[in-house]
Amino acid sequence: MNNFEIYKKMGDDVQTIYRSRLLTEILLSLNEGSRKLSQLREITGSTSQALIPKLRKLEVDHLIETKGREYFLTSAGKIVASGIADSFVTFWTINKFKHFWIRHYLEGIPSPLLKEIGCLYESEVLKDRGMKILNVYNNQLKMLKEADHIYGISSVVTEVYADAISERVKEGVPVELIVPLHVAEELKRSPYLKKIEALKDYENFKLMVMDEDIKVGLIVTDKRLSLNLYKKEGIEYDISTGLFSFDSKAIEWGEMLFWYCKGKADFTKFQ
Template sequence: MNDFEIYKKMDDDVQAIYRSRLLTEILLSLNESSRKLSQMREITGSTSQAIIPKLRKLEADHLIETKEHEYYLTQTGKIVASRLADSFATVGTINKFKHFWSGHYLEGIPCYLLKEIGCLYESEVLNDKGTKILNVYNNQLKMIKEAGHIHGVSSVVTEGYAESIFERVKEGIPVELIIPLHIADELKQSSYLEKIDALKDYENFKLMAIDEDIKAGLIVTDKRLSLSLYKKDGVEYDITTGLFSLDPKGIEWGERLFGYCKGQAEFAKMQI
C-alpha cells in the first residue's frame, strides 16, 4: 500500500486532527509537557466545555491519559504529536524562507537532513543589500571571532576567513574544516600555504579534503549557525545571502550536516 492509499484509508482519522484547532493545540501543548485542564484553557483560549470532549476523544484513541488531574501523552500519543509538530515546523520553515530555498541549490544537503529542515525555523536570512555590503561575510567573521569551537565546510576561501581562522587556532580554539579537493589544490599553490604549514603542529586544528564538490558553505560554532548555498543552477556560489541561527535546534542541525560531510571526507582519506 503506497502513501496515497494509506491517506485515503485513514482520511477521516487524519482530518479529524488537522481540521480541529483544539485537537491540534492539545496535542502540541502536551508534546511540550503534561498539562492541567486550567493550563490548557489558558493555552488554547477555550472553555472547559469545549476542551473536555476533545480530551475524551484523545483518551478513547489512546493518545493521552490522565494522572492526578494532569494530562499526558501516551507512548503512541508522543509519536503522533511529535510528527504533528514536525509537519508544522517543516511547512513553516519552508514558507518563512521560501525565497531562500527556491532560489538555491539544495541537492548538496542529504535527504534525511532536508526532512528535518523544521529545525531551522528560528533562523533569519541575511542579505547584502544597499549600504549593507558584505553583510553576510562580516556576520560570519563575527561568528568565528566569538566561537568557542568552529566546524566549517567551505566551497571558497578568502583572506579574511583564513586570517580569522589562523588567529582562533593560535588562541587554542578547536577548529575543524572541510574543503573540496579543488580548493585543497589551490591552497597548496597559494599564499595560504604558509599559514597552513604554521598550523600543522596545532592539535586543535584539523583540515580535511573531500573528493567531491561541496554545494554548501557551513559554519557551526557553539553559539551560532551559518548556512550558505549555491544558486539554483548549482554552478555559482552565493556569497551575498546566508541563513543564520542562534537556536540550539538549528545549531544541532548544522552539526549533523557537518558530521555528514566529515564522514565523507574521512572516507576519502584525504587530509592536508
C-alpha cells in the same frame, strides 16, 4: 504500501486531527507536558463543554490518558503529537524563508538534514545590499572571532577567511574544516599553501577533504550558525546571502550537517 496509499487508508483519521483546532491544540499543548483541564481552557481559549468531548475522543484513540486531574500523552500519543509539531515547524520554516529556499540549490543539503530543516525556524536571512556590501562576510568573520570552537564546510576560500581561521588556530581554538577537492587543490597554491603549512603542527586544527563536490557553505560554532548555498542552478556559490542563527536547535542542525559530511571526508595534513 506507499505514502499515498497509507494516506488514503488513514485520511479520515489524519484529517480529523488537522481539521480540528481543539484536537490539534490539545496534542501540541500536551506535547510540552501534562495539563489540567483549567490549563487547557486557558491555552485554547475554549470552554470545558467544548474541550471534554475532544479529550474523550483522544482517550478512546489511546493518544492521551488521565492521572488524577491531569491529562498526559500516551507513548503512542507522544509519537503522534511530536509528528504534528514537527510538521508545523517544518511548514513554518519553509514559509518563513521561502524566498531563500526557492532561490538556492537545496540538493546540496543531504536528505536526512532536509527532513530536519524545521530546526532552522529561529534564524534570519542576511543579505549584502546598499552600503552593507559585505554584510554576510563580516558576520561570518565576527563568528570566527567570538567562537570557542569552529566547524566549517567551505565551498570557496578567500585569503581573509584563511587568515581569520589561522589566527584562531594559533590562539588554541579547536578548528575542523571540510573542503571539496577543488578547494583542496586551491589550498595547495599560493598564498594558501604557506598558511596551511604554518598550521601543520597544531593539534587543534584538522583539515579534511571530501572526494565529491560540496554545494553548501557552513560555519557552526558554540554560539552561532551560518549557512550559505549555491544559487538555484547549482553552479554559482552565493556569497551575498546567508542564513544565520543563535538558536541551539539550529546550531545542533549545523553540527549534524558537519558530522554527516565528516563521515565522508578524509583527514589530511598537506605535508
